[in-house]
Structures are given as C-alpha cells and as structure tokens.
Amino acid sequence: MKRTNKLLAAVALTAGLSALVGCVDTAGTVVTTDHATGSTLVLEDNTRLKGQIQVLRVNYDEVNGLKRVHITLASTKHKRLIVDYRIAWFDANGMELDADAKTYRNQIVEGRESVTVTGVATSAAAVSSKLRVRSTSASD
C-alpha cells in the first residue's frame, strides 16, 4: 500500500512537471516616459528579471522633430545576460503608433555592465514612450 502511494505520488509529480513545461513568465520591466511632462514610471513585474536588470537612467530629447528616448539598463549579475526589449510610442490620445513596426530587439549585457538602449519615434505625433524588457526565454 505504501509503495502504491509512492508510485502515485511520483506519477502526480511527473504530470505536474509536464504541465509546467512551457509556462514561461513573459512579464518584464516596463519604463513609461511622458515626453511632455518628463515623468517616468518604472514597473517591475517579473521578480527574476528585477533581480537581474535595473533601470539606471532615462533621458529624452528631440531630433529632426522626432522624439527620442535613451534608457540605461544595468546588470546586477556577474554573468552575461541576454534580454529582449521593445520601445513603443503613443500619441496624445494614448494610441500606439506603428505597433507592428516596433519589434523586440535582442540585447547582450555583460556582467555588472550597463547598456543604453535608444528608440526614435517615427512619427511627429508621438508624445510618450514605453520600453518593455523581457527575458529572452520568453521569446518562444
């Protein structure tokens, strides 16, 4: 009887682990910047990523009449990290501009290093930007 229970427990554990495969946490760190007021909001939704990548600095300017944002990310780990990031742009009504054209880009961050990622709005209507950083394992 004891043995049967152990066997059933092993089967249940295997089934549980199989069900968990594919459950990748796709949440990440979000940095929202309002280019009109200069306010920046950092939201860290992924505990694992929060312990690996920190948002150091957010700068913004304008070039050729288009908004531009520079966000400095720092690795808190000693090992090399690979993350994906995407910078989206929104108009005054909060509508996303060129959503399909904005891709997730790959970024390698060496141990304890910082990198600055830059995004340029391709439309003069953009007033705010949103950087989303996610773990590369979330890219399927």
Added chain:
Amino acid sequence: MKQSVFAMAGVAAAAMMMSGCASMPEVREVALDRAPITSKLEPQDVRRTVEKMTESLLSAPGVREAVGGTRPVLDVEPLKNRTSQHVDMVSVTDSLRSQLLRSGMFRFVDKSTSGTDIEFMDAQAQLGLTDPKKAIKGGQQSAAQMYLTGALSEIKNQVGRTVDQYYKFSMVLKDLRSGEIVWSDEKEIRKESVAPRMGW
C-alpha cells in the same frame, strides 16, 4: 494490487506515446519576434533591421540638413543580395519604404511600377473609355531627388558541428543632384548553430 498499478501505468505510458502519432502536423501562431530557430536570416532579423535603419535615417543630422523644410522625392532601389541564400530583398525594401512613408518626411516614387503607369496612360488615351480631358498624360510625374540603396553580405564559418554566420545590411541615401551620400548605416547580425551529435 501491485500488478494492476503497473498495468495502469503501462497503459498510461502507451497512451501518451500514441498521442504523438497523429498524421497532421501541429500548427500554431507564434509571435513575430520569436527566438531564432536557424542560423539563416529569419523574419525577426529583417524586421529589426528595417526598424533600426528607419530610426537611424530619420534621426540623422545630415538627413535633416539635406531635406531642409521640404519633403524630397525618394526612390528605393531593391537591396543587393550578396549572400548564398535566397532572401526576398524587394520585400525588405517595401517594408523600409512603408515605414519611411509613414514618417511624413519624404515623398516617394516607384520606378519598378513605371511599366504599369504607362499601360494605364496608354489605355486611357487609346481605348476611348476615358474622358480625354481627364486622361492622365505622360511627362508630369515627379522626379526622384534622392535614392536609397544597399546590400546584404555574409561571412560563414564552420568548425566541426558549429556554424558561425555573420550578416551585414549596409544602406546609403544618396542625393541625385549633388551625388553626395547623405546618410549611411549598417546593421550586423551574428548567429551560431551547433548541430546535434546524432541525427541526419
């Protein structure tokens, strides 16, 4: 009791194995920016390149200087493919043109569709279906003041089971009147794939 548990476990294992023997392939939609699956050039590489080039061109100080307050007429030449693999360079060019067009900084002409333009004009002039006053006559089209061109090149190295693949997109924007290169940029992509020890 023990035997029946083992029998049940056996049936369950067999059922799990059989479930993979379907004749139809498993199809699902995936994200456009998915992780790489080969060392070849993939859609996400093209998308990232187009985005990077568009942002670089629109924010370059030299472009602003050349454009001034006007919206110059631009043509986009299909990029040259200098790699050993087939890449639809016209599609890359089309994506780039669409993104630049949406920025509102340039106006565009398309040399590749000039033949169709002539067919329409000939039809309007000759078939007698179109009001002659409204028929579009030749010699009125805008002239390209600048053109965008570029190339894709690759370097491939293989050591044992490891393939190291390097791609470089390089693009230039040239002013037709002055002959000067107004903007130029590159996008590099490097991928590595390791073949499995067993397999064919």
